[in-house]
Amino acid sequence: MKATAQILKEKGLKVTPQRIAVYNMLLNTTEHPNAETIYKALEPTNPTMSLATVYKTLDYFKQLGLVQELNVGEGSSRYDAVVKCHPHTVCIQCGKVRDLYLEELTEIHKKIAEELDFEVRCEQLILYGICGKCRRENNENS
Amino acid sequence: MKATAQILKEKGLKVTPQRIAVYNMLLNTTEHPNAETIYKALEPTNPTMSLATVYKTLDYFKQLGLVQELNVGEGSSRYDAVVKCHPHTVCIQCGKVRDLYLEELTEIHKKIAEELDFEVRCEQLILYGICGKCRRENNENS
DNA sequence: ATCCCTGCAAATACTTTGCATACAA
DNA sequence: TTGTATGCAAAGTATTTGCAGGGAT
Numbered sequence: 648m649k650a651t652a653q654i655l656k657e658k659g660l661k662v663t664p665q666r667i668a669v670y671n672m673l674l675n676t677t678e679h680p681n682a683e684t685i686y687k688a689l690e691p692t693n694p695t696m697s698l699a700t701v702y703k704t705l706d707y708f709k710q711l712g713l714v715q716e717l718n719v720g721e722g723s724s725r726y727d728a729v730v731k732c733h734p735h736t737v738c739i740q741c742g743k744v745r746d747l748y749l750e751e752l753t754e755i756h757k758k759i760a761e762e763l764d765f766e767v768r769c770e771q772l773i774l775y776g777i778c779g780k781c782r783r784e785n786n787e788n789s
Numbered sequence: 790m791k792a793t794a795q796i797l798k799e800k801g802l803k804v805t806p807q808r809i810a811v812y813n814m815l816l817n818t819t820e821h822p823n824a825e826t827i828y829k830a831l832e833p834t835n836p837t838m839s840l841a842t843v844y845k846t847l848d849y850f851k852q853l854g855l856v857q858e859l860n861v862g863e864g865s866s867r868y869d870a871v872v873k874c875h876p877h878t879v880c881i882q883c884g885k886v887r888d889l890y891l892e893e894l895t896e897i898h899k900k901i902a903e904e905l906d907f908e909v910r911c912e913q914l915i916l917y918g919i920c921g922k923c924r925r926e927n928n929e930n931s
Numbered sequence: 932a933t934c935c936c937t938g939c940a941a942a943t944a945c946t947t948t949g950c951a952t953a954c955a956a
Numbered sequence: 957t958t959g960t961a962t963g964c965a966a967a968g969t970a971t972t973t974g975c976a977g978g979g980a981t
Contacts, residue, residue, distance in 0.1 A: 695963075696962090805935095
């Protein structure tokens, strides 16, 4: 795997501890954290890190295609180091956001897009509902 | 068509001029306005209307399933009186949000959802890209 | 008459910005 | 050395809330 510093350098970014920390954190989670969560997670190891820097860093990363912004209708945006467009499920009970990988779906969307007078750059599918864990817990308590 | 007052009453809401105005405005537009836009649009005819009331009203409507909230990644939420889940296109150049009606897609999503350990309540597909109008204008200027 | 709704203003949540200092190249 | 990045604090949006007065039923 390519080192984070190398990736940043290739994108023309100066390599700083903060940027490495943010990118690595995103690479090592599937939680789709928001800026605040990233900041809180890095605070222990990067005590001087500021929330503003997290926002600025995420903004650079977004511009350069290193991360993807995801808005599932909460107050804040979530971030994902998986840049390729892919569907997500959002549990409306526990709030968990999960990735889905469905090649077939992408193909279908592409086909449909071709029929529209619209040039698709990115497609975002969000399935809102109840995750398996919450459903089972609900059944137990009823 | 059922009168707005009647619809509100059936939902157990008190019928007020403000609520009628907001709901009618949403019924008569395809612009997917946000709260601010709704407020601005109603100001001329409802000079006492306040933005806070628009927010509260939209919140009630959302709870009762009279409107749908849509977040396409801007700072603010948009609202749609078409409650049935349906895909949208968002032009990343002019910002226009359009409805798509694709029954086939809904069916496909439903089938996929059945294979997941996830109970889908609502699905949201957003296609980001360049609309036909913008693409043609871009071609002329190049 | 009762209780819900409205409008104002203040509060909150999220994000961005200005600027002086610090650090990467 | 040079210019960019950081961190702080202040400012900027979007939205929510508390409360007193007003209006719908």
